[in-house]
Amino acid sequence: MSNSKVALITGVTGQDGAYLARLLLEKGYEVHGLKRRSSSFNTGRIEDIYQDPHDVDPKLILHYGDMTDSTNLIRVIQETRPDEIYNLAAQSHVQVSFETPEYTANADGIGALRMLEAMRILGMEKSSRFYQASTSELYGLVQETPQRETTPFYPRSPYAAAKLYAYWIVVNYREAYGMHASNGILFNHESPLRGETFVTRKITRAVAAIKLGKQQCLYLGNLDAKRDWGHAREYVEGMWLMLQQEIPDDYVLATGVTTPVRDFVTWSFEEAGIMLDWQGTGLEERGVDRATGELRVAVDPRYFRPTEVELLLGDASKAKQQLGWSPSITVQQLAAEMVRADLEVMQSSMVMKEA
Ligand code: NDP
Ligand code: GDR
Secondary structure, eight states: OOOOOEEEEETTTSHHHHHHHHHHHHTTOEEEEEEOOOSSOOOGGGGGGOOOTTSSSOSEEEEEOOTTOHHHHHHHHHHHOOSEEEEOOSOOOHHHHHHSHHHHIIIIIIHHHHHHHHHHHTTOTTTOEEEEEEEGGGGOSOSSSSBOTTSOOOOOSHHHHHHHHHHHHHHHHHHHHOOEEEEEEEOOEEOTTSOTTSHHHHHHHHHHHHHTTSOSOEEESOTTOEEOOEEHHHHHHHHHHHHHSSSOOOEEEOOSOOEEHHHHHHHHHHHTTOOEEEESOGGGOEEEETTTOOEEEEEOGGGOOSSOOOBOOBOOHHHHHHHOOOOOOOHHHHHHHHHHHHHHHHHHHHHHHHO
16 A cells, blocks of 8 residues: 555564554655664564665665754654654653663653653644654542543652653643644553563463473562553554544543453463462462462562552544544453463474584
8 A cells, every 4th residue: 555654663673663663664655763772683573565775766874863862853854754653652651660760751751741841842732743642540549440541640650750740741742733743542452562571472472481391480569550451463453543533532442351460370371371379468379370380479578669550441532433443352362372482482492402
């Protein structure tokens, strides 16, 4: 499909950036992606869609950049003149934000402001559309369940506080300057491309490693935390739909089903043919292999957060009605897909090592 639209994705090397870049390329966009300089390759997730810059008329073009550097953001936007900007770049790990609060505020909060200001400085505030990766973490200490667009926010981490600033600066620039700027308030979404230290991927990688005899036990933090988990592939479609609307607005994307971490663990082990029995409570809680009696899951308080978000459950009725968006992949299907993908990756790396 061919299309004359140009998109810029910050955070193109992340989970969502990779799925969104794929989606926009399929729709015929010319896609520009902002990527950070790193001492090792950080483009693994977009390897399969990477295009050699020497190719004639490449449709995926990468630019070095950083959310903390205004001059660089202005230059990239000036050079690429995107019709649509998707601001996905962020220090996105909640627990890490307690260790790096100032950097997180800079990249995640002020970074969004830098993008909006760059659009204004370049006179693009009326010609380009802007998507901000807002988050269900804004609800934090939940004031209402399920959470919808009108539910009050109560951030519980430096990450969420930074994203709160980004959310409101987007609303303010929309109201002040008439910009087509929208917040997607996305609940957790996962995939085989999920970062390895988020809980779902940490679980599915450990299940694969345990199944293949390369790991004994998985250590986790709060097993009682509940999340509304969907599939990233479906959520990037929602991002795109938001920017296709005539009027900019803010939308929740969620599945409407919430699951404790413990259940995600159980289902993931089941997918690998390992049945767990849960024993004990609190710090003593453990998951034991029913067949062999071996300890497979234990609690390590180092993964507890200074302030936790205990329960997230979203109501995406507005997105369903106005965007026609609704997710279809269940959390069990998601866990199964992630386990199978991790088993495949680990098996082939073992075969390569043996060879
Ligand atoms: P990832 O952590 O997988 O990707 C984050 C991306 O941002 C990576 O490309 C990363 O680069 C890049 N990045 C980080 N810091 C900077 C910086 N200072 N300058 C430039 N780029 C930077 O996140 P996801 O793909 O999961 O999430 C995308 C966005 O959506 C994030 O803003 C996240 O906070 C938000 N979000 C995510 C949800 C989820 O469940 N996945 C839910 C709601 C919101 P590198 O690859 O080099 O690390
Ligand atoms: P979250 O995702 O904080 O919701 O943020 P994460 O997967 O890190 O945690 C989910 C829940 O699991 C509990 N947990 C653990 N978490 C991690 N990472 N590691 C563990 O060992 C562990 N044990 C239990 C956590 O305490 C938490 O309650 C994600 C990110 O993608 C954000 O960028 C995004 O904004 C939100 O989702 C919506």
